[in-house]
Amino acid sequence: MRALVVEDEPVLRGQVVDALREEGFAIDQTGEGHEGLHFAVEMPIDIAVIDIGLPGLDGLELVRRARDAGITVPMLLLTARDRWQDKVEGLEAGADDYLAKPFHLQELVARVRALLRRSGGFAASTLRFGRLRIDTRAQQVLLDGDAVSLTAYEYRVIAYLALHAGETISKAALLDHLYDESELRDPNVLEVFIGRLRSKLDPQRTLNPIETLRGQGYRLALERTDDRPSSSPASG
């Protein structure tokens, strides 16, 4: 997953970036509002963590303009002004959640994970696909209840495909969402990850968890078996 961090206080930004990287996120980061908007619009981010009090363009306006530009990824606002009037304004601007400063990094990570699950239509932290379970909190994959040993990047690949279950993800998009700008991206390495994932997740070759659509990309081929959030019309 790829996260955008826009926070003008460099030490705090560094802490947030480090915490998210430890969770397996590729990161785009900046301390300035206009650049943050540019990243939000131009980069293939999956989630944005945005401070309200930014130089250049404040966080609320950044969110508004990103939404106006058609960016639908979840956005988490960081704010020192944690009064409800400010929160309401932030949510109305298009943010999905807020976190008041000072905050614990663990809480920020938990909120980010929750937002990503919600955006993928998942209510719980564990994504279930029949025999396969992906615990996003523990960053662990279980097959028939047994933990599967995956590298960090292998986990990132399967987690991204799971959160976008049913969607075909191109190689390029997968690379964008897994790697920072600064990292070397090699499509061949991705093919190696996919091959190793298939071996680890489907040693008997009965599950076929990852489907390759030639010329298009990859797709998680398993059906979801967890409870989805209700999408029925409101009563009353």
Added chain:
Amino acid sequence: MVLSAFVLLTGLAVSWSVHQRAEAATLERLQGLVYGILGATDVTADGALSVRRGALPDRRLLSPATGLYARIVGNTRTILWQSADGGIVLPDTHYDPIGEWRFEQHVLSDGRSARSLQLQSVWELDDGQELPFVVHVVDAFDAAEDPLSRFDRSLWAALSGAAVLLLIVQWSVLRAALGPLRRLGRDIDAMTRGERDALDERLPDELRPLATSVNALRARERRRHVRTRQLLDDLAHNLKTPLSVLSNLGTDTVTEQSVRMQAAIDRYLQRAAAGSSHADGPALTLAPIVDRVADSMRRLYPERDVEIRHRIPDTLRLRAPEADVYEVIGNLLDNACKHGASVIGVRYDTVTRTLIVEDDGPGFGTGDPERWLTRGMRADRSVPGKGLGLAAVAELVDAWGGAVRLDNREPHGAICRLTLGQAVVEAAAAPVRATPRRGG
């Protein structure tokens, strides 16, 4: 009252002045008569006195019942000469020192008023003897016909009429003059109720500076208040970011102290906000605020599918700082959403002036629900949050002059009753409005 006193004093002064001048004129006239009678008087060598009728100064002395009478009285009350009196009993003649005048007013036997003047005089005879005598003149008049009485009547009638007219004019002028003052008073009342932002400065020149000054003062106070709150917010902002950094540095001591600093900032910011919880702008309509906060709950808890219904009259307005109203509503709804409610109702009781927020969640558990109003308490410690929500609500509502009461709801759920006190401006009944569930 001043006008009445003025009219009275003016009337009295004019009447007295005219009476004085009339009296002086009468005295002068009667003196002329006395001198004229003296001029018509002869005394023989042996002391016999006679008056030449043809030389009398006023021919009315020759006829009875004319109202003008005269006599000359000797020193033993002997009437030496008398004009025709028509049977009228004249006032007594008095003896005074030689050359002295006596001017008096009497009521005669026929009921008429009269003014009399007498002069004590002496006639020196050829042989050196003196013949003392008094010349006494009486001028009778009908009080009702007296010109002075007629003058007085006319004077008082005219003054009364003028006074009434002046009162009417004065009342009209005052009413017109005080109209702007009354309007100013109404505007000030409206400002106090939060219905106006500023006084209307379309006033007479005399009052416009007052309205301008009040508006300027109010604007200055509002700017100062806003600046103070902004400074507090900026202070918080500038402290909270470094605190975030410190709290994540990983050492227990630093984290613990950061948490303490954070709690202190929140506590004193909240108290500062509650301490300045007086409305400095127009009264706020509550219903749109509840709508906005309810929408925010939907965004924050999409998986919870919470339905928030409210029956808040569109006319319900509060005189309280807008940020504080959001704080109260936000904390209450967030509290209900966090604690597992699926339906939250917000309504207003116009009789008791109470805002009621109730939900179908787990309630406040056993024990006194009021303990959750204590700062630091949180009903469900497993739910993330600062633990200040209900305590903050209680502090803010208390600053408005109201109170918060918490109860458990049967069979399960929580009820928060906020008595809003003087913060309420007005309200009437309203239909139920529901914030639709997610996906609806």
